[in-house]
Amino acid sequence: MRKFLSHIEESFIALLLATMVLVTFSQVVARYVFNSGAIWALELTTYLFAWLVLFGISYGIKKHIHIGVDAFAKLFSSPVQRFFGILSVLASMTYAGLMLYGSWVYFAIKFKRGTETDDLPIPEWVFLSVLLISMAMIITRLIPVLWDLLSGKEGVSILGDESKDAIDHFKDDFTQDKDTSINDHSGKGER
Structure with missing residues (x-):
């Protein structure tokens, strides 16, 4: 079930990105080839980007x-x-909780009014629902991270270590280049 949900999430993110690219590309073609365009395209792309x-x-x-x-x-x-990690996760959860509450208030106002977006005949609350969904997802994702830090399961670093990744990548490239160089030199001597 977890794998299935993960696949759906990744597919949805890919769909958002693909839709943004297609809408934007169609507008470039429409503008420069046909000297026209859709008024709603920019608004749709903006909302899709926010969702992404x-x-x-x-x-x-x-x-x-x-x-x-x-x-x-x-x-x-x-x-x-570990203490700093726990503190940062708690701060992130607090921020997401405040955003969730504020999103709920804002969403409720837009839902009651039923106003449509500026250029699309779609109620604004449909697009703004991403605020509620995403903040709830963020809190849901932070709970296991907090638990892992509190229980000692998770290492101290819960974030991507870009400098370590870059050094490891450099080492791999250096090792490959060195191996390739050795193979090139050994091949020349045999001729």
């Missing part, structure tokens, strides 16, 4: 790919680093 970003935040938490500034925290021992 907000769902992407939750997905980034799930995959541990958010970049964190942890240079200060790494100056301390593991228990203190």
Whole structure:
């Protein structure tokens, strides 16, 4: 079930991105080839981008790919680093909770009014529902991270370590280049 939900989430994010690209591309062709265009395209692309970003935040938490500034925290021992990790997760959950509450109030107002978007004949609350969904998803994704930090299951670093990844990538490339260079030189001597 978890794999299925993950697949749906990834497919939905890909669909959002593909739809944005197609709408934008069609408008470029319409404008420069046919000297026309759709008024609603920019608004739709803006809403799709908002959905992509907000769902992407939750997905980034799930995959541990958010970049964190942890240079200060790494100056301390593991228990203190864990404390900073717990503190940052709690702060993130608090922020997402406040956003969820504010989104609910805003969504309720838009739902009661039933106003449509500026250029699309769709109620505004349909597009704004992403605020509720994404903030709930963010909190849902942060709960297991907090639990893992509290229980000691998770390592101290819960964020993507871009510098470590870059160094590892460089080492891999260097090793491949060195192996290729050795093979090239050994082949020349045999001729």
